[in-house]
Amino acid sequence: MGFISLQGITKRYGKVTAVDHLNLEIEKGEFHTLLGPSGCGKTTTLRMIAGLEELSEGELFINDRCVYSVPLAKHVAAPDRGVGLIFQSYALWPHMTVYQNVAFGLKEKKFSKDRIRTVVTDMLEKVQMNGYENRYPSELSGGEQQRVAIARMVVTEPPAFLMDEPLSNLDAKLRMRLRSELKRLHNESGATTVYVTHDQVEAMTLSDRITVMQLGLLQQDATPTDLYNTPANLFVADFMGNPQVNKLDGAIAVKDGGKVYSSATGSLTVPLGDDIAGSVSEGQEVALVMHPEWLKASPTPVANSIEMKVYVSLMAGCETLIFLQSDGLSLVTREQGQSDFQADTKVWVTLNRYNLYDMGTESLVGTGGTGESCL
Ligand SMILES: Nc1ncnc2c1ncn2[C@@H]1O[C@H](COP(=O)(O)OP(=O)(O)OP(=O)(O)O)[C@@H](O)[C@H]1O
Ligand SMILES: [Mg+2]
Known part of the structure; x- marks a missing residue:
């Protein structure tokens, strides 16, 4: 006790x-x-x-x-x-x-x-x-x-x-x-x-x-x-966000024989690792949740990324929050230090880690990503 x-x-x-x-x-x-x-x-x-x-x-x-x-x-x-x-x-x-x-x-x-x-x-x-x-x-x-x-x-x-x-x-x-x-x-x-x-x-x-x-x-x-x-x-995921988490509604789809997360906007697809794939089924409604620092924005094209546009960038000295948009998707990333991202410029975003939640039960299904882009 x-x-x-x-x-x-x-x-x-x-x-x-x-x-x-x-x-x-x-x-x-x-x-x-x-x-x-x-x-x-x-x-x-x-x-x-x-x-x-x-x-x-x-x-x-x-x-x-x-x-x-x-x-x-x-x-x-x-x-x-x-x-x-x-x-x-x-x-x-x-x-x-x-x-x-x-x-x-x-x-x-x-x-x-x-x-x-x-x-x-x-x-x-x-x-x-x-x-x-x-x-x-x-x-x-x-x-x-x-x-x-x-x-x-x-x-x-x-x-x-x-x-x-x-x-x-x-x-x-x-x-x-x-x-x-x-x-x-x-x-x-x-x-x-x-x-x-x-x-x-x-x-x-x-x-x-x-x-x-x-x-x-x-x-x-x-x-x-x-x-x-x-x-x-x-x-809990939403409450722990600082200042906020990225939450993207979507569903499980099948692509090239493997299960993927597909955003409701249709513009983002994330292949799922074996452990998560085993516990979800096609059509299941899910949400992808990421802390801002689990995403990385690059001013130049990089592999396995999605192209987005800078909506606004908030530089706070020790860190910079970058708000991004494209095709109905809105994301926020956190970069260490003083990044200079101008509004309306193009950036390439990689996604290095995520948590997946079932929309029905709202419970955690699993965690994906290894620190490398999982797109
Ligand atoms: N004496 C009381 N009579 C009736 N309802 C009460 C009473 N004390 C608390 N409540 C209700 O119980 C719930 C929990 O209140 P509590 O004060 O424990 O919340 P809290 O988490 O401490 O909130 P806060 O962060 O605002 O201090 C609230 O809905 C509140 O309105
Ligand atoms: Mg109180």
């Missing part, structure tokens, strides 16, 4: 099922992220783990102890579950200064005054809030309050951290810096962390494992790389 074990947990609010029979094992020391769009049930799940929400069905275990069971009518209250919490609304104690807020949990633990000063000072430095010790929460910006809330939770060293979008109020640079601090704090403390975000890049960069949810249902529970490279279904 995982350090935190969710067994068929369900939460209903009247007719709304916020979380639907969720099974999840979160291992000790793991940084585990719940990821999904607004309203998919992330906060509700975290609140149930924390003990702030009753379960409608199921059982919940923390550290081999049953903390909630609907069948056994068992309920361990939030403060007795041994987990630290930090929520979107990072309520600090308004009548206490920054220093007092962070020191509070350590006083409760009967730390000496000197030790408290060392720990609090060190922690405020980590979240870059040193110098703010004597301010009250009402004298801080939202992002500053959030950083103090992180410090307050982390100093008490609970065996598990539960965090609900703790970086949501911060500007991009600070969010990046605090991501590194959170990751380091996690590595150093060894505490099991359950982290909630709707930002897939944040989830990718921080997590050991990610659970993607939609409409209260688990969609996939996997490592960041597996989630990115082989999303289990079209919803």
Whole structure:
């Protein structure tokens, strides 16, 4: 059993099922992220783990102890579950200064005054809030309050951290810096962390494992790389797109005796490898899905490519996104560095890797491509 074990947990609010029979094992020391769009049930799940929400069905275990069971009518209250919490609304104690807020949990633990000063000072430095010790929460910006809330939770060293979008109020640079601090704090403390975000890049960069949810249902529970490279279904594939995946609807056809993917526009044909060919049948409706960097655009003709036209090219310094069109097909490719592709010029696109999904079940059929053009 995982350090935190969710067994068929369900939460209903009247007719709304916020979380639907969720099974999840979160291992000790793991940084585990719940990821999904607004309203998919992330906060509700975290609140149930924390003990702030009753379960409608199921059982919940923390550290081999049953903390909630609907069948056994068992309920361990939030403060007795041994987990630290930090929520979107990072309520600090308004009548206490920054220093007092962070020191509070350590006083409760009967730390000496000197030790408290060392720990609090060190922690405020980590979240870059040193110098703010004597301010009250009402004298801080939202992002500053959030950083103090992180410090307050982390100093008490609970065996598990539960965090609900703790970086949501911060500007991009600070969010990046605090991501590194959170990751380091996690590595150093060894505490099991359950982290909630709707930002897939944040989830990718921080997590050991990610659970993607939609409409209260688990969609996939996997490592960041597996989630990115082989999303289990079209919803996850679309959600993991950065900024978007290429999704081309089509069907399986037979050409020269072999099975091929044929786009609905008729302008793209991809021969299928043996392993995929064995699990699809002629006429089956499928979608080809590719991350932008799985395609390559060349300004000069290359073998096994399709000819397209540049619609627009967006150069961001470290990378360039190139939006392409031809014969009803629209694709986006990502080139490393600063590529100069002018609008309306011709390019030749190779396709080096893809995932194929069944349109009926929306599930992954298989992965093709070896890094060479598979056209
Ligand atoms: N107290 C409540 N009463 C009724 N419905 C609720 C309540 N709390 C949440 N819900 C509903 O349950 C669903 C899941 O909500 P939840 O807050 O868990 O979503 P979330 O994934 O955290 O979304 P967000 O990213 O916007 O924070 C939503 O449809 C929401 O409207
Ligand atoms: Mg939420």
